[in-house]
Amino acid sequence: MNVEIIKCLKDNYSYLITDSDRNSIVIDPSESDPIIKIIEKKKLNLKFILNTHHHFDHIGGNDELKKKYSSEIVGFKKDKDRIPGIDISVSDNEVWKSGNFEAKIIYIPGHTSGHIAFYFYKNEILFSGDTLFSLGCGRVFEGTHEDMYNSLSKFKSLPPSTKVYCGHEYTYNNSLFCIKYDSENIMLKKKIIEIEKKLRKKEPTIPSTIKDELECNIFLRAKTLAEFSKLRDLKDNF
Incomplete structure (x- = not known):
C-alpha cells in the first residue's frame, strides 16, 4: 500500500493511498485539482474519500471528486449532516474494510465533536487529521481540554513504529x-535538526512516528x- 502526500491550499496535506491493483482512496481532500492531476496521470481508480472531520479544508474536494469518479464518501456517523454526501457512516472502534484497504476507526473528539482517525493497523499507518500533529495537537474548538487529552491518550498504545500522517x-x-x-x-x-534539514530541501516533515511523538x-x-x-492554552497564544 503506497501513501502519496499531496500538498493542498496553504499548508494542508491530503493523502492518496493506492494498492497493487491501482485502486485508491484519498484522505481529507482539501481541494480536488491536485488529486485529479495525480489520478489522471497514474490512471488510478479513486474508490473512496475518507474524511477525518467536517472542516472545509478537509472536505473541500469531496463533491467534485465524487462526481467525477463516482467515489464513495466515508465519514463519522454523527457528522453525516456536516459532511455532505456521506455514503458510508462509521462508528468508534469499527473496522472499515474494502478490498485491500482495512482501517480501524478511532473516535477522537476535541478539535471537533465528530473527529475520527483512520488507523490502517496491518500497515501501521495512522491518519490523525487535526487532532495529533507532528510535535503538536489541534486547537480545542468543539470539545473540552479533557476530550483532547483523552483523545491523544488513545494514540499512546499504538505500536511505536506506526507512521503518523x-x-x-x-x-x-x-x-x-x-x-x-x-x-x-x-x-x-535531534528531531528539530531533522526537521530543518527536510524543510531546507522543501520536503514534507510528515510522516512522523508514534515513537517520535512520545x-x-x-x-x-x-x-x-x-x-x-x-x-x-499557552500554545493558543504562542
Whole structure:
C-alpha cells in the first residue's frame, strides 16, 4: 500500500493511498485539482474519500471528486449532516474494510465533536487529521481540554513504529513551542535538526512516528490533564 502526500491550499496535506491493483482512496481532500492531476496521470481508480472531520479544508474536494469518479464518501456517523454526501457512516472502534484497504476507526473528539482517525493497523499507518500533529495537537474548538487529552491518550498504545500522517505542515512552529517548554529534551533537539534539514530541501516533515511523538511531542508527554490544559492554552497564544 503506497501513501502519496499531496500538498493542498496553504499548508494542508491530503493523502492518496493506492494498492497493487491501482485502486485508491484519498484522505481529507482539501481541494480536488491536485488529486485529479495525480489520478489522471497514474490512471488510478479513486474508490473512496475518507474524511477525518467536517472542516472545509478537509472536505473541500469531496463533491467534485465524487462526481467525477463516482467515489464513495466515508465519514463519522454523527457528522453525516456536516459532511455532505456521506455514503458510508462509521462508528468508534469499527473496522472499515474494502478490498485491500482495512482501517480501524478511532473516535477522537476535541478539535471537533465528530473527529475520527483512520488507523490502517496491518500497515501501521495512522491518519490523525487535526487532532495529533507532528510535535503538536489541534486547537480545542468543539470539545473540552479533557476530550483532547483523552483523545491523544488513545494514540499512546499504538505500536511505536506506526507512521503518523496529519492534516497540516505545522511541524516547525510546533517544534519551537516544544523546545521552549521542554528545553532539556535531547531527542527533541535531534528531531528539530531533522526537521530543518527536510524543510531546507522543501520536503514534507510528515510522516512522523508514534515513537517520535512520545519522545518529543510535549502534549503527549503531559502527565496530567492540568499540565496538558496549561500547555494547550499557552500554545493558543504562542
